[in-house]
Amino acid sequence: MIRNFLFHRVNPKRDALWDPMDVQLFDRCIEFITRNFETALIEELALTDKLKFKNRFATIMFDDGYKDNIEYAAPILKKYNCKASFYVVTDCINKNFPTWTHLLEHLFQFTSKKELVMDFNFLPAALQIKKLNDTAERLSYVKKLKPFLKTLPHEQRNEAIDRILKSYDDTEIPALMMSWNDLQQLRSEGHYIGSHSVSHCMLGTMSDEREITYELVESGKRIKEMLGYFPITISYPVGSYNEATKRLARKAGYKIGLAVKQDIYDPSKSDEFEIPRIELYNEFWWKTRLRISNSLENFKKLIGYR
Numbered sequence: 001m002i003r004n005f006l007f008h009r010v011n012p013k014r015d016a017l018w019d020p021m022d023v024q025l026f027d028r029c030i031e032f033i034t035r036n037f038e039t040a041l042i043e044e045l046a047l048t049d050k051l052k053f054k055n056r057f058a059t060i061m062f063d064d065g066y067k068d069n070i071e072y073a074a075p076i077l078k079k080y081n082c083k084a085s086f087y088v089v090t091d092c093i094n095k096n097f098p099t100w101t102h103l104l105e106h107l108f109q110f111t112s113k114k115e116l117v118m119d120f121n122f123l124p125a126a127l128q129i130k131k132l133n134d135t136a137e138r139l140s141y142v143k144k145l146k147p148f149l150k151t152l153p154h155e156q157r158n159e160a161i162d163r164i165l166k167s168y169d170d171t172e173i174p175a176l177m178m179s180w181n182d183l184q185q186l187r188s189e190g191h192y193i194g195s196h197s198v199s200h201c202m203l204g205t206m207s208d209e210r211e212i213t214y215e216l217v218e219s220g221k222r223i224k225e226m227l228g229y230f231p232i233t234i235s236y237p238v239g240s241y242n243e244a245t246k247r248l249a250r251k252a253g254y255k256i257g258l259a260v261k262q263d264i265y266d267p268s269k270s271d272e273f274e275i276p277r278i279e280l281y282n283e284f285w286w287k288t289r290l291r292i293s294n295s296l297e298n299f300k301k302l303i304g305y306r
Contacts, residue, residue: 002045002265003058004258005033005292006277009066010073016139017105019282020068027076029280029288033058034080041083041192043232046256046272060084061258061277063196063235064102065093067175070182078189086178086186087196087235087258090222093183096175099200100161101146101238103173108142109135111168118163122156123148150238154206180226187227194233195219195254202240209248216252232256246273264294 009020021029033039037058045057060077062069065088077084089099098106117130127145132138149157183193197203197215206212216234224230232255236245239260249257250273257273265275280291 001056002042002267003033003037003056003292003294004042004061004265004275004277005029005058006061006063006260006279007073008063009068010076011068012072015105016109017142018102021280021282023072023076025282025285025288026073027079028285029292030060030076030080030082032289032292033060034082039082041085042256042258042275043085043192043194046267046275047232061235062086063237064099064200065089065178065183065196067178067182070178070186074186074189074191077191083190083192085192085194085233086183087194087233088178088183088223089196089198089200089237090219091199092177093180094222096177096179097173098176099237101200102176104146104149104161104164105142106174107164107168107171108138111138111171113168113170116164116167118145118160120156120160120163122152123160150202150240152205154201154211157202157205184227192231192233193223193227194231194235195223196235197237198222200237202238203236203245204240204242209244212245212248213252216249216254220252220254233258241274246271249273262291 007021010023010026011020012023037056039058039060042059045059060082062084065086069086092099114131114133116132118128127148129141132141149160187193198219199215201215203212203215220230230253234249234254235258241257241259246257255272256275259274259276260279261276262278263276270276278291278294280288
């Protein structure tokens with residue numbers, strides 16, 4: 001049994017829509033995990049016979065490739081002699097441009113424009129708006145829009161995002177991502193760099209297998225070009241995958257596929273191309289502690305909570 005703990009951002013700066021984990025909380029998490037589990041890279045565990053031992057294993061993982069991973073998280077990992085895997089969106093690293101999920105929230109927070117025509121027939125009536133008068137209205141709207149966009153087919157989601165980008169063109173895009181030099185430094189310190197696709201597309205919502213293959217193959221090639229190896233791990237963006245995604249990932253040369261699922265990984269039961277991870281958030285320690293032990297998810301299952 002392996003507990004795979006997933007993080008995204010670690011930062012002292014707060015965010016109204018997607019709050020990074022506070023630095024002190026991250027320190028507490030890593031201290032607790034390294035004290036109670038044997039930590040290793042999933043790339044070392046999933047494909048070796050270490051699982052024959054009865055050790056309580058844990059892994060640390062980061063998705064996306066944010067700069068604060070190396071600024072704030074990496075020193076804490078070093079403090080506790082803990083190695084981690086970082087799964088990066090290669091276009092975001094190339095261009096220092098955030099993922100669409102982060103960009104969407106940033107635009108709604110910082111634009112000064114009021115007009116936004118979202119007259120798409122694939123959106124429910126409540127989301128087909130023409131004006132958002134202030135920041136409060138925009139934040140309320142995007143909190144509903146973002147989860148709905150994740151349910152749409154790839155083409156429709158891109159159409160909606162393109163409209164928002166063109167409408168809110170007065171907003172400066174923040175430079176938040178690591179560079180290839182940063183990733184080379186992490187690699188030299190014993191961490192692993194894997195793929196999180198080329199552009200953070202939700203692979204399970206894409207119908208064109210050529211496009212899926214491009215996201216899988218080209219991200220791996222870029223990592224090989226910059227770091228010297230084709231990664232064995234693909235972390236599915238937004239946890240989106242299906243049987244076609246898994247099949248094409250194998251064909252591309254990956255050995256491991258990472259989902260989310262908020263559950264412990266049992267190698268005797270789980271497919272190596274849908275390994276579950278437990279995502280940790282910026283919450284009170286008591287709740288984070290329940291997530292680490294998986295007690296929170298077990299309780300939800302017990303009461304039938306979804």
